[in-house]
Amino acid sequence: METIVLKSEPHRAGRQWKFAGAFYYATTVLTTIGYGHSTPSTIGGKLFTMCYAMIGIPLGLVMFQSIGERVNRLSSVIIRSVKSSLHCRQKEASELDLICVVTTLSSLTIAGGAAAFSRYEGWTYFDSVYYCFITLTTIGFGDMVALQKDSALSDKPEYVMFALIFILFGLAIVAASLNLLVLRFVTMNTEDERRDEAQAMQALAGAVRLEGDVITANGSILSGQLGHHLLPMHELHPPQGPIVPSPAIYTNHRASI
Amino acid sequence: METIVLKSEPHRAGRQWKFAGAFYYATTVLTTIGYGHSTPSTIGGKLFTMCYAMIGIPLGLVMFQSIGERVNRLSSVIIRSVKSSLHCRQKEASELDLICVVTTLSSLTIAGGAAAFSRYEGWTYFDSVYYCFITLTTIGFGDMVALQKDSALSDKPEYVMFALIFILFGLAIVAASLNLLVLRFVTMNTEDERRDEAQAMQALAGAVRLEGDVITANGSILSGQLGHHLLPMHELHPPQGPIVPSPAIYTNHRASI
Numbered sequence: 304m305e306t307i308v309l310k311s312e313p314h315r316a317g318r319q320w321k322f323a324g325a326f327y328y329a330t331t332v333l334t335t336i337g338y339g340h341s342t343p344s345t346i347g348g349k350l351f352t353m354c355y356a357m358i359g360i361p362l363g364l365v366m367f368q369s370i371g372e373r374v375n376r377l378s379s380v381i382i383r384s385v386k387s388s389l390h391c392r393q394k395e396a397s398e399l400d401l402i403c404v405v406t407t408l409s410s411l412t413i414a415g416g417a418a419a420f421s422r423y424e425g426w427t428y429f430d431s432v433y434y435c436f437i438t439l440t441t442i443g444f445g446d447m448v449a450l451q452k453d454s455a456l457s458d459k460p461e462y463v464m465f466a467l468i469f470i471l472f473g474l475a476i477v478a479a480s481l482n483l484l485v486l487r488f489v490t491m492n493t494e495d496e497r498r499d500e501a502q503a504m505q506a507l508a509g510a511v512r513l514e515g516d517v518i519t520a521n522g523s524i525l526s527g528q529l530g531h532h533l534l535p536m537h538e539l540h541p542p543q544g545p546i547v548p549s550p551a552i553y554t555n556h557r558a559s560i
Numbered sequence: 561m562e563t564i565v566l567k568s569e570p571h572r573a574g575r576q577w578k579f580a581g582a583f584y585y586a587t588t589v590l591t592t593i594g595y596g597h598s599t600p601s602t603i604g605g606k607l608f609t610m611c612y613a614m615i616g617i618p619l620g621l622v623m624f625q626s627i628g629e630r631v632n633r634l635s636s637v638i639i640r641s642v643k644s645s646l647h648c649r650q651k652e653a654s655e656l657d658l659i660c661v662v663t664t665l666s667s668l669t670i671a672g673g674a675a676a677f678s679r680y681e682g683w684t685y686f687d688s689v690y691y692c693f694i695t696l697t698t699i700g701f702g703d704m705v706a707l708q709k710d711s712a713l714s715d716k717p718e719y720v721m722f723a724l725i726f727i728l729f730g731l732a733i734v735a736a737s738l739n740l741l742v743l744r745f746v747t748m749n750t751e752d753e754r755r756d757e758a759q760a761m762q763a764l765a766g767a768v769r770l771e772g773d774v775i776t777a778n779g780s781i782l783s784g785q786l787g788h789h790l791l792p793m794h795e796l797h798p799p800q801g802p803i804v805p806s807p808a809i810y811t812n813h814r815a816s817i
Contacts, residue, residue, distance in 0.1 A: 337699035339596055349690045356697055361742050368742075433606045440613050442594035445702055485618050485625075498755055505762070 323456045323463050330467060333359040334367075334474055336443035340451060371478030378404045378479075398483070405480045412476050413439065416469045420449055423462055439473040580713045580720050587724060590616040591624075591731055593700035597708060628735030635661045635736075655740070662737045669733050670696065673726045677706055680719055696730040 319328070319341040328341050332352060343349045382396035382404065417431035426434065426447065434447045449466045450456050456463060577585075577598070585598050589609060600606045639653035639661065674688035683691065683704065691704045706723045707713050713720060 332699060335592065335698045335700075337594065337694070337701045339701035339703055342701045342703040346686060349686070353690065353693050356693070356699065360697055361738070364738070364742050429603060429606070433610065436610050436613070437594070440617055441592045441698065442589055442613065443592075443700070444594045444596035444599045446596055446599040481618070481621070485621050498758060501755060501759075502762070505759070 319456070321457060323450075323460070327450060327456065327463070327467065329355070329359075330470060331443065332356050333363040334470065335360060335441045336438055336470070337441075338443045338445035338448045340445055340448040367474050367478040368482060370475040371480075371482040374408075374475060374479040375401055375405070375483055378408075401483055402480075405476065405483055408476050409439075409480055412469075412473045416473060419465060419469070423455075423459075424449060424452060435469075435473070438470060439477050441474070578714060580717070584707060584713065584720070584724065586612070586616075587727060588700065589613050590620040591727065592617060592698045593695055593727070594698075595700045595702035595705045597702055597705040624731050624735040625739060627732040628737075628739040631665075631732060631736040632658055632662065632740055635665075658740055659737075662733070662740055665733050666696075666737055669726075669730045673730060676722060676726070680712075680716075681706060681709060692726075692730070695727060696734050698731070 319325075324341065330336075331338050331340075332355060343352050378401055379396035382400050383394060386394050386396070413432060413435045416435045417428055420426060420434060421428045421431035424431070424447075430447060434449065437444055437447075450463060453459075581598065587593070588595050588597075589612060600609050635658055636653035639657050640651060643651050643653070670689060670692045673692045674685055677683060677691060678685045678688035681688070681704075687704060691706070694701055694704075707720060710716075
């Protein structure tokens with residue numbers, strides 16, 4: 304990337320297109336933060352950025368969402384064991400417990416990150432909180448950008464590492480919150496529809512595949528063998544056969560789901 | 561917002577914090593584009609932006625994802641009717657068809673938007689494509705921002721309308737692609753687990769709630785009424801009652817799902 308993307312804002316500090324700077328730039332592209340502290344100025348650079356983003360952003364989204372889901376699952380395991388050790392009546396982790404944990408984690412991440420950034424960058428604590436918030440929501444205005452002072456990108460590798468880990472860890476926590484608060488509702492329609500479809504199929508299959516011994520409601524057992532060939536649905540309604548009274552089994556079965 | 565957020569970059573053109581500019585700013589915050597062409601500089605402005613984003617971004621996400629899902633559903637209806645009229649063998653819209661349609665829509669949106677922006681802003685066509693791409697992926701570097709020349713925000717209301725509609729429409733199309741390509745995979749684990757759980761519950765419920773008339777495999781109809789109280793699971797295994805031969809109905813039933 305260094306060879307095709309040129310340093311576009313030479314008035315900012317730091318060696319923007321050495322490895323650390325390029326990595327920082329790539330992170331802001333893939334996470335869609337897009338501070339704009341360094342941007343491609345050549346046609347090749349812009350083209351590469353577009354191709355890179357087109358592949359990288361969906362992959363990044365999948366990665367952060369997967370991590371977020373795992374954070375949620377880990378949280379629920381921890382909540383359950385804590386509740387177990389406290390001998391709570393309700394041992395399962397509820398949605399509300401999870402939301403509380405993830406909100407606390409997000410707040411701690413922003414508070415901790417802000418403390419570090421205000422120390423390293425010389426910002427006020429409030430400004431650092433604002434920077435962390437704008438970064439982790441991926442708004443990324445670029446009015447305040449970390450790693451731009453005192454050639455931090457080349458001279459303070461531990462600070463660069465911290466800033467990048469903060470962004471990746473913070474985004475994972477935010478992804479966990481979004482997974483919990485938004486995505487479940489967003490995919491609910493699709494999920495419900497699929498489940499309804501699957502259930503309709505099952506009801507149909509259940510009506511036909513009633514094979515083996517049947518215990519009726521009055522307690523008697525009926526032996527019935529379909530053998531190895533299953534009757535197709537229409538054979539249950541033979542025009543010359545016995546009339547099936549309504550509600551028949553498949554109607555009942557569907558209604559019971 | 562105008563009263564608490566101050567114009568922070570007075571060197572840029574346009575009245576940034578009049579209604580049109582503030583609306584543009586709010587759009588860049590809620591969509592997480594965050595060009596950074598105008599940013600809050602006061603403590604009140606930053607605080608308001610954070611609160612606004614904390615509520616608005618999840619709502620925006622839900623909105624765009626809902627629209628995206630509806631775009632996908634509309635596409636599949638259109639594909640189905642086109643296939644019907646062309647007398648295709650496979651009448652259902654496959655996932656691949658949908659991906660093709662949504663990709664074409666995205667490309668057309670970017671191509672069309674780029675043509676308009678290159679005309680209004682005097683950018684080259686390639687730069688306009690780059691701008692549209694960086695905007696619709698919500699990276700929003702802010703190296704190129706529409707509506708900043710010739711006091712467009714106050715003097716060209718039709719162009720302002722076009723730019724905002726382009727962003728909202730474009731993001732809906734991008735959301736449709738993401739819904740199709742990413743979100744379904746991301747929520748697959750959760751979905752599968754829930755479906756498995758629901759099915760296990762149904763299998764259990766199905767074994768108990770076999771109510772009404774039963775058609776056995778040999779064709780006879782058995783009338784059995786549980787009445788209004790359903791037998792709990794353990795009552796199907798009365799120790800003194802008739803021994804249920806295996807495979808019994810609930811075993812079969814579970815296996816058939």
